[in-house]
Amino acid sequence: MSKRIDVTDLNVYYGKFKAVEGVNLSIQPRTVTAFIGPSGCGKSTFLRTLNRMHEVIPGAYVEGRVELDGDNLYAPEVDPVMVRREVGMVFQRPNPFPTMSIKENVLAGVRLNSRRISAAQANEIAERSLRQANLWNEVKDRLNSPGSGLSGGQQQRLCIARAIAVRPEVILMDEPCSALDPISTLAIEDLIGELKEVYTVVIVTHNMQQASRVSDQTAFFNLAAQGKPGRLIEVGATETIFSNPTKKATEDYITGRFG
Secondary structure, three states: OOOOEEEEEEEEEEOOEEEEEEEEEEEOOOOEEEEEOOOOOOHHHHHHHOOOHHHHOOOEEEEEEEEEOOEEOOOOOOOHHHHHHHEEEEOOOOOOOOOOEHHHHHHHHHHHOOOOOOHHHHHHHHHHHHHHOOOHHHHOOOOOOEHHHOOHHHHHHHHHHHHHHOOOOEEEEEOOOOOOOHHHHHHHHHHHHHHOOOOEEEEEOOOHHHHHHHOOEEEEEEEOOOOOOEEEEEEEEHHHHHHOOOOHHHHHHHOOOOO
């Protein structure tokens, strides 16, 4: 598991509006890459192009290429559903299915992909995924209880377990800690550090300290003005971006002069 992502000359549109322009970026396997930048600069939009989630909005499309180990995810013959199986997504707010148990929440993606599994396989997948999400010991005695009964931080780890269960190559996280308290945030950050041992992880965050703590590479996005497309301004090793960025706009954002 874990694959390289290469993005070449990517433009993202919603109808006639160009939301993101001219992105060129490479993401190495088994690393954490953080996208930072002010609100409205296209971070989350660009993140969603990496598994074609933006296409659920009518009129959305891209120009350019997104490759997973050299395979173009936007080639005509590629099924977006299969892309989303290889490139999982964890959203800003925990979203366990309220009518499902903890166990069935974990297995939801597996069943959605029409995989027929035995009871023993279901048990194995649920335990493996919950262990990887550092949640097993907290829920193993109440797997049949509703997932919505967990705390916010536990719900987010449950959603990560659900994403892991289908065995993706890449995990995308769109501000996964923004709705969580500091203790739950720390638990998710620790988990991200463990996940990169197996997966390629990409995270959008508004928290500069979080980006510096969890990521190996940081990409700074910005836009010239409201209504203009977002652009990738600078990307590099996280330590370099935070200590010695090459672009003044990057330094201004990181030091809090704007954004």
